[in-house]
Structure formats: C-alpha cells, structure tokens
Amino acid sequence: MTSDLAGARILVTGAAGFIGFHCAGALLAAGAEVVGMDNLNAYYDPALKEARVELLSRHSRFALHRQDLAAPGAAAAIAALRADYVLHLAAQAGVRYSLTDPAAYLKSNMDGFLSVLEACRAAPPKHLVYASSSSVYGLNAALPFSEHAGADHPLSLYAATKRANELMAHTYAHLFGLPSSGLRFFTVYGPWGRPDMAYWRFTRAILAGETVELYAAAEMQRDLTYVDDVVAAILRLLPLAPAGDPGFDATRPDPASSTAPYRVLNIGNHTPVPLPELLATIEQACGRRANVVHKPRQPGDGLRTWAAVDDLAALTGFAPRTRLADGMARFVAWYRAHHGA
Numbered sequence: 001m002t003s004d005l006a007g008a009r010i011l012v013t014g015a016a017g018f019i020g021f022h023c024a025g026a027l028l029a030a031g032a033e034v035v036g037m038d039n040l041n042a043y044y045d046p047a048l049k050e051a052r053v054e055l056l057s058r059h060s061r062f063a064l065h066r067q068d069l070a071a072p073g074a075a076a077a078i079a080a081l082r083a084d085y086v087l088h089l090a091a092q093a094g095v096r097y098s099l100t101d102p103a104a105y106l107k108s109n110m111d112g113f114l115s116v117l118e119a120c121r122a123a124p125p126k127h128l129v130y131a132s133s134s135s136v137y138g139l140n141a142a143l144p145f146s147e148h149a150g151a152d153h154p155l156s157l158y159a160a161t162k163r164a165n166e167l168m169a170h171t172y173a174h175l176f177g178l179p180s181s182g183l184r185f186f187t188v189y190g191p192w193g194r195p196d197m198a199y200w201r202f203t204r205a206i207l208a209g210e211t212v213e214l215y216a217a218a219e220m221q222r223d224l225t226y227v228d229d230v231v232a233a234i235l236r237l238l239p240l241a242p243a244g245d246p247g248f249d250a251t252r253p254d255p256a257s258s259t260a261p262y263r264v265l266n267i268g269n270h271t272p273v274p275l276p277e278l279l280a281t282i283e284q285a286c287g288r289r290a291n292v293v294h295k296p297r298q299p300g301d302g303l304r305t306w307a308a309v310d311d312l313a314a315l316t317g318f319a320p321r322t323r324l325a326d327g328m329a330r331f332v333a334w335y336r337a338h339h340g341a
C-alpha cells in the first residue's frame with residue numbers, strides 16, 4: 001500500500017513535531033516528496049524541533065516551510081503547494097496546558113485547522129489525514145473506547161478543539177467532498193518525543209535524581225502507543241481515503257460514519273497501563289528507582305483510556321502492538337544518547 005506514496009507530494013504540517021518528524025522520515029523512506037510546514041514555536045524547547053528538522057533536511061526530497069497555520073494567508077500558502085495528500089499534525093498539544101493558555105488552543109487548533117480545510121477546498125488533495133486525540137472520549141467510561149460511541153463530553157478545552165476539528169472535517173466532507181480521516185491518537189511515546197509528557201518527565205527526573213510527580217496514581221491508566229506503530233498505521237491509511245457510506249442510517253446516526261467521505265479512527269495499543277506500571281517500566285529501563293511525590297488528579301485529565309482498534313485493523317490489516325517495556329527501553333536509550341546522560 002505504501003507504494004502508492006512513492007513519488008507523491010505530501011504536505012506534513014507539524015513536521016518539526018514528534019509524530020510529524022517520524023511520519024516525514026517514513027514517507028521519505030517510502031519514496032514520497034515531503035513538504036514540511038511548522039512554525040517551530042516555543043511550547044517546548046525549539047532546539048529539539050530544530051534538531052528533528054536538521055535530520056529531515058539531509059534528505060533531498062524534504063523541504064521545510066516555516067509557516068504559522070493560524071496566520072493570515074496560511075490557507076493560500078498551503079493550497080499553493082498542490083499536495084497529493086495532506087497529513088495535518090501541527091497543533092497546540094497537551095491536555096493540562098489548555099487550562100493555562102486556552103487562547104493558544106483556539107488559535108492553533110481552530111484557526112490553524114480552518115486554514116488547512118480552506119486550502120483543501122481550494123486545492124483538493126486525495127485525502128486529508130489529521131490528528132485528533134483520545135481525549136475526545138472525555139467522560140465516557142465504556143471501555144474500550146469505540147469510535148461508534150458518541151464523544152460529546154470533553155474534559156478540557158484541548159479535547160474540545162480536537163473534537164471540533166472532527167466536526168469541521170465532517171462539514172467539509174459534506175459540502176466539498178473533501179475525504180478526511182481524523183486519527184484519535186492514544187498517548188503516543190517514543191524517541192524524539194515530547195518533553196511535556198509524563199514518560200519524558202519521569203525519565204528526566206529519574207536520571208537527574210529529581211522528584212517524579214504522580215497525579216492520582218491509583219486511578220489513572222493510559223493506553224500508551226509506540227510512535228513507530230502510529231507511523232505504520234498512518235502510512236497504510238494515507239492511500240485509503242474514505243467514501244460516503246450509502247448504508248448510513250440518518251435516523252440512528254453512527255458517530256463514526258456518514259453519507260459524506262468522513263471517518264474517525266482510534267490509533268492505540270489496545271493495552272491500558274496503570275500509571276504506577278508506567279513508572280515502574282521507566283525505572284526498569286533507567287535502572288534506577290524514582291523519588292515519588294503523590295499529587296491529586298489534575299484538572300482536565302481523563303481517568304482511563306483504552307482504544308478499540310477493530311476498525312483500524314479491518315481497514316489496514318494492522319494494529320499497534322509494541323510492548324511498553326520494549327518501546328520504553330528504546331525511548332530511554334535514545335534519551336540517554338541524546339542528552340549524554
């Protein structure tokens with residue numbers, strides 16, 4: 001399937017970000033031409049983003065456009081690229097930070113996404129694939145989380161913007177026939193990852209002999225997903241644009257389907273991990289124990305995540321399956337090498 005991507009021109013927004021960097025590298029390896037777009041903002045250390053871009057830029061089929069997707073003229077700049085496929089991964093990420101700077105989420109995730117949609121309206125790609133989030137499941141407690149259940153009770157503004165993106169994509173699928181797939185990522189981790197996430201913070205603190213903060217450890221579990229699995233799923237999905245479902249029953253609408261070419265899909269490991277087990281796995285990979293301080297559940301955090309992956313497997317013949325201990329050992333090895341720790 002990935003052979004469909006050889007020679008294709010693919011726009012990857014957020015190419016300097018964690019998942020975008022990995023996808024861009026894999027797309028280049030599959031023979032695609034990759035146009036990266038990123039504003040390299042300072043939500044976390046821009047040097048990490050620069051280092052990712054430096055690696056990608058060694059490839060002759062990669063170019064980076066430094067562009068803020070929420071800025072005026074962004075839609076025209078994207079449309080001018082005439083991409084065959086658009087992989088939109090740029091966003092203001094992070095659940096808890098959306099309580100600190102809510103405006104950043106509206107700007108990046110709403111205005112930025114509108115720019116992408118308007119660009120796709122003007123210069124239609126074969127398929128728009130964009131990042132949604134497991135956090136859209138919010139208050140839902142029926143596990144594993146299914147795309148066929150509603151997702152209408154978000155717990156953070158971050159989650160609300162990601163759910164809003166799915167709804168916006170549906171309108172463009174309906175109005176303009178833009179085929180799109182919204183990918184609900186489940187706590188993605190791995191080398192070249194995001195310093196604001198728990199696994200990175202735990203690793204950094206353990207290796208520096210600092211204190212690890214555990215939020216509501218007894219209650220929390222996450223379906224942590226290794227980045228290579230996410231990339232493998234995305235490469236299989238890109239050529240598979242959805243079509244409208246002629247059997248769609250509008251009197252009992254399935255949230256995961258439509259008459260329009262619209263799809264939402266979980267990408268998760270299908271293996272929920274309690275927070276103390278995540279910490280123990282990282283301690284093992286670091287070969288050191290953590291100094292732990294227990295803190296209450298943080299506002300905006302969901303309790304448990306667990307992805308149903310039947311739809312992903314049926315569509316692509318693939319579902320993530322990397323064991324946490326294996327993926328985390330690779331992350332810690334990378335972290336040590338990258339930081340000389």
Ligand code: UGA
Pocket residue numbers: 093094095132133134135136185186187188196197198199201213214215216220221222275298301
């Ligand atoms: C992560 C990403 O940050 C989001 O961008 C993404 O959309 C989301 O996954 C998703 O899957 O939808 P989250 O699951 O909250 O969000 O991941 P972490 O920030 O790594 O937090 C995981 C757990 O560790 C949470 O229960 C959190 O409260 C806890 N945590 C976090 C701690 O106990 N201590 C910390 O220092 C940080």
